[in-house]
Amino acid sequence: NAGVMQNPRHLVRRRGQEARLRCSPMKGHSHVYWYRQLPEEGLKFMVYLQKENIIDESGMPKERFSAEFPKEGPSILRIQQVVRGDSAAYFCASSPVEGVETQYFGPGTRLLVL
Amino acid sequence: KQEVTQIPAALSVPEGENLVLNCSFTDSAIYNLQWFRQDPGKGLTSLLLIQSSQREQTSGRLNASLDKSSGRSTLYIAASQPGDSATYLCAVEIDYKLSFGAGTTVTVRA
Numbered sequence: 467n468a469g470v471m472q473n474p475r476h477l478v479r480r481r482g483q484e485a486r487l488r489c490s491p492m493k494g495h496s497h498v499y500w501y502r503q504l505p506e507e508g509l510k511f512m513v514y515l516q517k518e519n520i521i522d523e524s525g526m527p528k529e530r531f532s533a534e535f536p537k538e539g540p541s542i543l544r545i546q547q548v549v550r551g552d553s554a555a556y557f558c559a560s561s562p563v564e565g566v567e568t569q570y571f572g573p574g575t576r577l578l579v580l
Numbered sequence: 581k582q583e584v585t586q587i588p589a590a591l592s593v594p595e596g597e598n599l600v601l602n603c604s605f606t607d608s609a610i611y612n613l614q615w616f617r618q619d620p621g622k623g624l625t626s627l628l629l630i631q632s633s634q635r636e637q638t639s640g641r642l643n644a645s646l647d648k649s650s651g652r653s654t655l656y657i658a659a660s661q662p663g664d665s666a667t668y669l670c671a672v673e674i675d676y677k678l679s680f681g682a683g684t685t686v687t688v689r690a
Contacts, residue, residue: 573623
């Protein structure tokens with residue numbers, strides 16, 4: 467059973483460009499969570515999604531950020547018009563059901579905005 | 581708002597010494613507490629998960645305790661090895677959200 471997959475692993479964007487981060491949950495997992503780790507800070511919750519539904523996006527900036535988890539395909543975290551402050555590691559986690567067992571984390575996507 | 585604090589921020593020990601990592605949290609209404617390991621440039625590996633009704637968990641050389649009433653957890657690593665060098669993260673779960681501490685970076689010197 468493959469683990470949580472994230473791609474790309476590293477992404478470089480110039481200010482004003484768009485960044486699209488992909489997350490494929492573990493097989494059989496229907497819950498996806500996105501976290502952001504800013505330099506020298508702990509991971510912060512961004513958004514929780516189930517298939518075709520955003521359950522909680524309270525940790526996601528209101529502007530420029532969006533997330534989706536379509537019926538088919540990976541979950542996508544999209545950052546429009548990136549700024550230098552968006553440079554961070556973005557981690558995706560998945561679980562089979564909410565709150566029953568641990569969330570399994572992917573390797574992360576490291577975004578660098580020039 | 582849940583605040584999770586880890587002390588110390590960094591720790592350097594000689595091989596063979598026991599490690600003690602501390603974690604405190606402000607809201608005791610947690611569902612569970614987890615300890616993760618993070619290697620540079622890598623993802624998170626779950627080490628131990630303690631449900632809110634439990635007081636400790638053990639796995640090999642690792643032992644984690646949980647005192648919900650005082651908002652504290654301690655991770656013990658016995659007989660440390662250079663391969664234990666990593667950043668250790670404490671996270672508490674309320675509902676489905678994990679709140680993380682900033683981590684303790686451990687260096688075990690051979």
